[in-house]
Amino acid sequence: MLEKLDITVDSKILFDLVKHLPEGKNVLNSPTGDFFYDPWKLMPEYQGTAIDELLQQLPDHGEARVIVLKPGQSYSAHADIDDRYHVTLDAEQSYLHDIENEMMYATKPDNTVYSMNAGLLHSASNYGYKNRYQLVVRKRLQIRNLEDPVNIFMSVTNPVYNLRYLFDSSFSRLLNKLEKQNKLSKFVKVNDFNIKFSIEKSELNKLLTTQQLCGFKIDLIYG
Numbered sequence: 001m002l003e004k005l006d007i008t009v010d011s012k013i014l015f016d017l018v019k020h021l022p023e024g025k026n027v028l029n030s031p032t033g034d035f036f037y038d039p040w041k042l043m044p045e046y047q048g049t050a051i052d053e054l055l056q057q058l059p060d061h062g063e064a065r066v067i068v069l070k071p072g073q074s075y076s077a078h079a080d081i082d083d084r085y086h087v088t089l090d091a092e093q094s095y096l097h098d099i100e101n102e103m104m105y106a107t108k109p110d111n112t113v114y115s116m117n118a119g120l121l122h123s124a125s126n127y128g129y130k131n132r133y134q135l136v137v138r139k140r141l142q143i144r145n146l147e148d149p150v151n152i153f154m155s156v157t158n159p160v161y162n163l164r165y166l167f168d169s170s171f172s173r174l175l176n177k178l179e180k181q182n183k184l185s186k187f188v189k190v191n192d193f194n195i196k197f198s199i200e201k202s203e204l205n206k207l208l209t210t211q212q213l214c215g216f217k218i219d220l221i222y223g
Helices: 011-018 050-056 163-180 201-213
Strands: 002-008 024-027 029-031 040-042 061-069 084-090 094-098 103-106 112-116 122-126 132-139 149-155 184-191 194-200 219-222
Touching: 011 050, 011 084, 011 132, 029 061, 040 050, 040 061, 050 061, 050 132, 061 122, 122 132, 149 201, 163 184, 163 194, 163 201, 194 201, 201 219
Parallel strands: none
Antiparallel strands: 002 112, 024 061, 029 040, 061 132, 084 112, 084 132, 094 103, 094 122, 149 194, 149 219, 184 194
8 A cells, every 4th residue: 555665855854844733634735727637836834845845756746735633533444536645744653554455554754755555445543642743645647638538427416424435435446546547537526426537438337337336326427
């Protein structure tokens, strides 16, 4: 799930820049256009800092967030269409969980940038005594021209209580794979219950099969 990259940072310097941030997800930059595909602009207070220097080494970076997780907290299992970069800034007994493969990865302030396969069901936990500070950077989706595209519109009209969990367990995992295989394009999150995108026609049956097995009702229009 995690791959160590050949990029060196100073976790302490990065932490000192963001240690004032509150618990939760703190966004450090803003979109210049499309959320998933276009570059993001760093907030003025972080321009020219070590955070700026790091992001310049990640040419496909999108949204950058510092996620502050309280002691004893965990996230529900989920997956994402876009992969992530991870840098631990400060933590004690903190872990990322690869739920699909039943593996735990200790997250320590080790001056290392990791590439994360976010298409696997995963979570994060803080078992320590202090807040966990994690710099999490989205990888932008790639703009591409498909050979034989099919336009898809997906809509949930009667959402179930565990919609996010079921959607991630099925569709998010599939869409992440299609992105890596260069078979996905023009992904748009219209709102929490509607998305649209294009895929190669050869992959349509996989999408239709996932629709049948996902565990909730979702309308799928294609053409």
